[in-house]
Amino acid sequence: MSSELPLRFLLAFRTMIDELHAELARQGHPDMRPMHGFVLQAIGPQGTTAVELGRTLGVSKQAAGKTVEALEQIGYVERAVDPADTRRKIVKVTDRGYDALIRSGEILRRQHRRWAETLGADRLAALENDLRKMTPENVWKLDAPGWFS
């Protein structure tokens, strides 16, 4: 059935993300939501603002603001007014945020290795190549309200 392929993509995504967050919870980050790691990455080392973040992710500034607030409450980011422009509030990833980010990276690399072992490194590389060929460039702009769970 040709309708199976998109479902398999979704299933693959969810399987990986669910695994990631189960392991992250075990490693001391039970409050991480699927989108959080993604947003932390999007913030970057320089910090950013809600408006900027919204543009990067392809969502409204209000949605970005809400997410930042949630992230702030669980201690993954902090906000400080920009002295050079007191309208702006610079969002920065905290140490705890970085810890989550680093652990996510490790878990994802392990996951990737498991895929390589199961499928063969060559097949996995070919798969990644094919996917890059068929999907848009910009990995950030998922342009999806509620991309995952």
Next chain:
Amino acid sequence: MSSELPLRFLLAFRTMIDELHAELARQGHPDMRPMHGFVLQAIGPQGTTAVELGRTLGVSKQAAGKTVEALEQIGYVERAVDPADTRRKIVKVTDRGYDALIRSGEILRRQHRRWAETLGADRLAALENDLRKMTPENVWKLDAPGWFS
């Protein structure tokens, strides 16, 4: 980056689904939501009930009921009490629902052909094979609140 793979899966899913619904809208089904086609398929030719549907999809009976109601309002399904058990209401796909389903199938098949043309039929088959190896059997139970947009 090993974190790219899950994102590519999501992107691939969304790309296909967005394309499908853009084309479906052009063909006279502008109200179809991503989940609708999926649910229509899950209902099947025999019809089903909210409880049954919920079990199939892995969501609560209330969620299934809400979806059925939405589908009913836009004319894709209809409900009738089961004469053999007046508690039950059998949900059936209407002609309009079937029209959407048939068109979806055609669009998905075209999409699939395009992927085959771009990647090569052999590569696409290998990709599908790899995905089946790495994802759960049951395509219905996505077990995801809000799997797509």
Next chain:
DNA sequence: ACACGATAGACAACCTGGTTCACTATTTAG
């Protein structure tokens, strides 16, 4: 024969992650 437990559906309140509209405060440009 009938009471009791299980089942189907519906309603309400709530959650998450989005949306738009409206507003204030500040900055920048003409």
Next chain:
DNA sequence: CTAAATAGTGAACCAGGTTGTCTATCGTGT
């Protein structure tokens, strides 16, 4: 120095889920 643009925030709303509670009907055990 005023006018437009921009950053942030709040409110109301939506979709698609959740749980809890309730009624109506069905089916079974004594």
